[in-house]
Amino acid sequence: MAFDYEQYLRPGKLPHIWCPGCGHGIVMKGLLRAIDRCGLQKNNTAIVSGTGCASRLPGYVDFNTLHTAHGRAVAFATGIKMARPEMDVLVVGGDGDGIAIGGNHFIHACRRNIDMTYVLMNNYIYGMTGGQFSPCTPTGDRTSTTPYGNPDPIFDVAKLAIGAGATFVARTTAFHATQIDKLITAGLRHKGMAVIEVLDDCPTTFGRRNKFRSVVEMMKRLKDIAVPVQTAGQMSPEQLQGKILTGILHQEHKPEYCDQYQQVIARAQTAAKS
Amino acid sequence: MNNPTVKVIEDYCKGCSICVEFCPTEVFDMVGFVAQVVRPEACTRCMLCELRCPDFAVRVY
Numbered sequence: 001m002a003f004d005y006e007q008y009l010r011p012g013k014l015p016h017i018w019c020p021g022c023g024h025g026i027v028m029k030g031l032l033r034a035i036d037r038c039g040l041q042k043n044n045t046a047i048v049s050g051t052g053c054a055s056r057l058p059g060y061v062d063f064n065t066l067h068t069a070h071g072r073a074v075a076f077a078t079g080i081k082m083a084r085p086e087m088d089v090l091v092v093g094g095d096g097d098g099i100a101i102g103g104n105h106f107i108h109a110c111r112r113n114i115d116m117t118y119v120l121m122n123n124y125i126y127g128m129t130g131g132q133f134s135p136c137t138p139t140g141d142r143t144s145t146t147p148y149g150n151p152d153p154i155f156d157v158a159k160l161a162i163g164a165g166a167t168f169v170a171r172t173t174a175f176h177a178t179q180i181d182k183l184i185t186a187g188l189r190h191k192g193m194a195v196i197e198v199l200d201d202c203p204t205t206f207g208r209r210n211k212f213r214s215v216v217e218m219m220k221r222l223k224d225i226a227v228p229v230q231t232a233g234q235m236s237p238e239q240l241q242g243k244i245l246t247g248i249l250h251q252e253h254k255p256e257y258c259d260q261y262q263q264v265i266a267r268a269q270t271a272a273k274s
Numbered sequence: 275m276n277n278p279t280v281k282v283i284e285d286y287c288k289g290c291s292i293c294v295e296f297c298p299t300e301v302f303d304m305v306g307f308v309a310q311v312v313r314p315e316a317c318t319r320c321m322l323c324e325l326r327c328p329d330f331a332v333r334v335y
């Protein structure tokens with residue numbers, strides 16, 4: 001049966017501003033299904049973004065939402081979570097927002113293991129500003145600022161998150177719509193920093209410069225490169241060349257930051273009384 | 275269960291062709307710049323079109 005997205009959307013906001021075939025809309029729908037499945041309450045949920053096409057998402061959804069400065073979503077989200085630890089806090093945004101300008105905030109939120117769910121829409125580019133390269137643009141690919149091919153190696157967002165200390169790290173693509181809500185659901189249920197990277201498509205600024213003739217071609221590529229982490233073990237290094245692993249890549253349990261901070265408050269109060 | 279009903283909300287459809295290309299039973303076609311349901315009887319209610327439409331434009335009942 002059709003899912004009732006309207007119950008979570010601000011009235012009168014559709015059609016959204018994203019370009020034809022932009023995967024951000026697919027991710028937004030997955031996010032809403034996950035929120036529904038977890039039974040999050042509108043008044044108890046905050047959805048925070050920085051700046052970029054992906055970061056427009058909070059404008060459409062009927063929760064407590066913040067659309068903040070480029071790269072600063074995590075700083076605002078951390079403030080909310082510290083002040084109101086009982087709230088469910090989500091961060092959404094793009095690769096530029098989260099891994100370029102906001103990269104420092106990103107790694108430190110992972111290190112702290114603060115209880116939030118970060119949905120990172122990685123379309124390998126700064127879509128909003130005309131297709132400049134990001135730290136996630138594949139080596140050799142063309143962007144408006146690398147017209148002869150990008151010389152830089154990429155950041156692997158999932159490995160970065162794991163290395164920095166995030167306790168739940170998962171990856172999927174915009175093609176794998178049902179996996180988007182499954183992984184976000186698992187991330188929401190995890191206590192600690194949960195990062196869900198969704199490989200996404202930007203047909204407008206990335207696709208047309210990199211010989212993708214259509215949205216459908218970009219979607220087929222996402223379908224082809226994804227390998228479930230469970231099956232990767234049976235594949236040779238040659239077979240895994242050019243593929244990306246999908247599913248839950250890492251999960252562990254470590255002390256959560258707000259809990260740790262409550263203990264600091266308790267110790268300070270005890271010290272003040274004595 | 276009743277037969278599936280597939281609807282495209284034309285005001286929301288941006289013509290990306292995702293539903294047309296990935297529906298396993300070829301229920302849609304592009305008519306101009308908008309997707310249209312042309313073989314409703316072939317629908318198996320797999321929901322993939324509704325899940326993948328980036329524009330909230332497909333509903334399957």
Ligand SMILES: Cc1ncc(C[n+]2csc(CCOP(=O)(O)OP(=O)(O)O)c2C)c(N)n1
Pocket residue numbers: 051052053054055070093094095096097098123125126127128129134202
């Ligand atoms: C401090 C600051 N620097 C630069 C910009 C310009 N700017 C706006 S969005 C953006 C990149 C967005 O890329 P990403 O986060 O990947 O989102 P996408 O548009 O690709 O979804 C940039 C550089 C800005 N708004 N503020």
Ligand code: SF4
Pocket residue numbers: 017018019021022023024053054123127128201202203204205
């Ligand atoms: S420019 Fe790219 S990222 Fe931005 S809305 Fe268009 S397709 Fe999506």
Ligand code: SF4
Pocket residue numbers: 282286287288289290291292293294308309326327328329330331332
């Ligand atoms: S997937 Fe949605 S927006 Fe794209 S053509 Fe089909 S109905 Fe239109």
Ligand code: SF4
Pocket residue numbers: 278280296297298299300301302316317318319320321322323324334
């Ligand atoms: S529900 Fe499945 S079979 Fe029916 S129109 Fe959508 S994609 Fe095609």
Ligand SMILES: [Mg+2]
Pocket residue numbers: 094095096121122123124125126127134
């Ligand atoms: Mg981007």
